[in-house]
Ligand SMILES: [Zn+2]
């Protein structure tokens with residue numbers, strides 16, 4: 260690796276995220292300066308006003324970005340893979356060796372397992388594969404993706420960090436949490452600033468689906484990418500210390516859980532059959548979980564039923580294990596901080612990860628989940644519909660005039676809908692506050708009763724003591 264490249268591949272302790280705010284910084288330097296000011300401002304009202312102005316700038320910028328047509332946004336920027344290597348990309352040799360090696364090992368051991376191994380080890384390896392598939396996929400989507408990269412919860416407790424960093428996430432074989440998050444931030448950042456060349460696994464860099472699929476699905480992970488200011492910022496962003504520790508020990512953790520542990524366990528339980536049986540399970544599990552996760556970057560950015568508003572991602576309603584991201588990737592790109600992936604009923608059906616996050620919340624292991632309000636969801640859904648209709652071209656001047664009228668009318672109706680929804684949400688919020696006040700009133704009534712009892716107790720104590728003193732005083736005076 261040269262100094263002019265950064266590591267996106269596997270064998271590195273690379274880079275990081277952080278994402279949304281840091282990334283906005285590259286786009287809106289002015290607003291970041293104001294943001295910094297807001298951080299040192301102690302007057303909450305001023306701080307809120309400053310933050311609101313930042314969000315407004317970001318909203319307007321995002322709208323300008325969205326005014327590009329999908330065709331402009333998704334226009335290819337490279338002609339071939341060879342062109343990439345003239346622009347600073349290079350193959351990451353250790354990663355290539357690891358990836359090719361695990362694929363060959365999976366095929367060879369897989370053939371041996373199903374053709375020659377005793378049936379009990381076929382079962383044992385199958386169980387390993389199933390567990391690794393769900394554990395690895397679920398850890399990436401629930402922890403690394405939603406909780407860490409997108410900060411879907413305001414507070415994530417230490418046991419959650421320990422479990423996923425040092426156990427669950429290792430089985431997804433996606434590189435360290437720190438580096439994964441950094442790359443994924445760049446992937447989303449392009450929705451806001453439009454610098455498509457920064458998206459590490461863009462599915463729209465090339466002309467033609469085959470190159471785009473190969474790049475976004477696998478090849479991008481085998482390369483070191485040119486350095487960028489945005490990547491360096493993500494790399495240097497503050498991370499939880501357990502995540503930094505995992506980044507440091509990632510190679511050792513992977514060696515232990517994917518190689519040493521299954522080998523030792525298999526050998527202890529069944530000699531060499533066990534040794535190779537569980538190794539076959541581990542290698543097959545590794546490539547299955549990897550391809551399942553990569554499908555989100557490739558398939559869902561290339562094919563789907565409902566196009567997203569901000570990105571090339573679509574909702575395709577294909578169940579990808581615990582990867583709700585895959586099923587509703589368009590929704591996710593349009594509202595990435597949501598702990599859910601997918602609006603509406605299909606979101607509940609095809610996003611198992613949200614249940615995992617809700618269970619963690621019920622156990623008080625995560626708190627303060629972010630989600631889009633109904634108004635925000637409605638704005639996204641209406642925006643998609645309008646973008647689709649607006650992309651149709653009128654065939655003559657009269658038709659163009661009619662289309663313009665209809666566009667204006669549709670926008671008015673959309674605004675009416677959103678306004679009505681906003682009013683409903685305000686009433687709901689008021690009702691919630693009243694309910695909270697009512698709940699507090701019951702509590703307060705209890706506290707008042709207790710305080711009254713306390714007053715009586717103190718009063719009685721006072722008179723009892725006074726009576727004792729009086730009796731004593733009378734005995735002296737007598
Ligand atoms: Zn994506």
Ligand SMILES: [Zn+2]
Pocket residue numbers: 404409443447591595
């Ligand atoms: Zn994401």
